[in-house]
Amino acid sequence: MSDPIAHADAENWMARWREGRTNFHQGEPSPMLVEFWGALGVHRDARVFVPLAGKSVDMPWLAERGHAVFGVELVPMAVEQFFAEQGLQPEVTQTPIGPLSKSGPIELLCADVFALTGRDLADCEAVFDRAALIALPPPLRERYVRELYAKLPTGCRGLLVTLEFPQDQKPGPPFSVPESEVRALFERDWTVELLARRDSLSKNQSFVDAGVTSMDVVVYRLQRR
Numbered sequence: 382m383s384d385p386i387a388h389a390d391a392e393n394w395m396a397r398w399r400e401g402r403t404n405f406h407q408g409e410p411s412p413m414l415v416e417f418w419g420a421l422g423v424h425r426d427a428r429v430f431v432p433l434a435g436k437s438v439d440m441p442w443l444a445e446r447g448h449a450v451f452g453v454e455l456v457p458m459a460v461e462q463f464f465a466e467q468g469l470q471p472e473v474t475q476t477p478i479g480p481l482s483k484s485g486p487i488e489l490l491c492a493d494v495f496a497l498t499g500r501d502l503a504d505c506e507a508v509f510d511r512a513a514l515i516a517l518p519p520p521l522r523e524r525y526v527r528e529l530y531a532k533l534p535t536g537c538r539g540l541l542v543t544l545e546f547p548q549d550q551k552p553g554p555p556f557s558v559p560e561s562e563v564r565a566l567f568e569r570d571w572t573v574e575l576l577a578r579r580d581s582l583s584k585n586q587s588f589v590d591a592g593v594t595s596m597d598v599v600v601y602r603l604q605r606r
C-alpha cells in the first residue's frame with residue numbers, strides 16, 4: 382500500500398478490530414437492505430459485491446436470497462469472526478492479493494479493496510455499499526469511486542447507503558457524505574436515484590451523546606451506464 386493516506390487508514394482499521402471498536406457492526410441485516418433490495422430488480426443468481434464487508438450479516442441475508450456473495454475485507458480478524466459467528470468453516474485458497482475464504486455461496490476475500498482488478502469484479506451484477514463509501518476519508522472516497530466502482534461492469538446495479546449529519550459536530554468515520562458529493566462522484570458513469578431519506582438521529586445514541594443535532598440515512602439506487 383504505497384499511498385500514505387491509504388496506509389494510515391488501513392492501520393486505523395486494524396487497530397479498531399484489534400481493540401474491538403466495531404460499533405458499526407449490526408447484529409441484524411441492514412433495514413435499508415431489507416426494505417430496498419427488491420427495488421434494484423437484481424435477478425436471484427446474480428453475484429453481489431460487498432466492499433469493505435466487515436463481518437456483516439448482510440452477506441448471509443443476500444446469500445439466503447439466492448445470490449452469490451463476494452465480500453472484500455482488509456482485516457483478517459474480521460474475516461475470522463465472520464465465519465466463526467456464522468458457524469461456517471470456509472475453504473481457504475490463496476490469491477495474488479490475499480486469502481479467499483469460501484463457504485457455500487459466500488466468498489470473503491481478505492485484501493485491500495484497491496488491489497482488486499477488473500477481472501475480479503467482471504461478473505458482479507450488483508453491489509451493496511453500507512458503511513463502505515462513508516467509512517473512507519474524502520481523498521480515499523474519490524479514489525474508491527473513480528478506481529473501484531469503475532471496475533464494475535456496464536449494467537451493474539447498486540444500493541448505496543449513506544449518512545448525512547453536520548460533520549463539524551463529530552469527526553468520522555463514519556463520514557457525512559451529502560447528496561451533492563454522491564452525485565459528483567458517481568454521475569459521470571452511474572445513474573443515481575435517491576430512494577429514501579430518513580431521519581435516524583434517535584436510532585444513533587452515540588451521535589446524540591456526541592452532540593450531533595441532526596442525522597439522515599439516505600439510500601440510492603445506482604446503475605452503471
Ligand SMILES: C[S@@+](CC[C@H](N)C(=O)[O-])C[C@H]1O[C@@H](n2cnc3c(N)ncnc32)[C@H](O)[C@@H]1O
Pocket residue numbers: 390391394395405406407432433434435436437453454455456459492493494495511512513516
Ligand atoms: C465501517 S466498517 C463497515 C463494515 C460493513 N460494511 C458493515 O456494514 O458492517 C468498514 C470496514 O471496511 C474495512 N476496510 C477499511 N479499508 C479497507 C480497504 N482498503 N479494503 C478492504 N476493507 C477495508 C474495515 O476493516 C471495516 O471492517
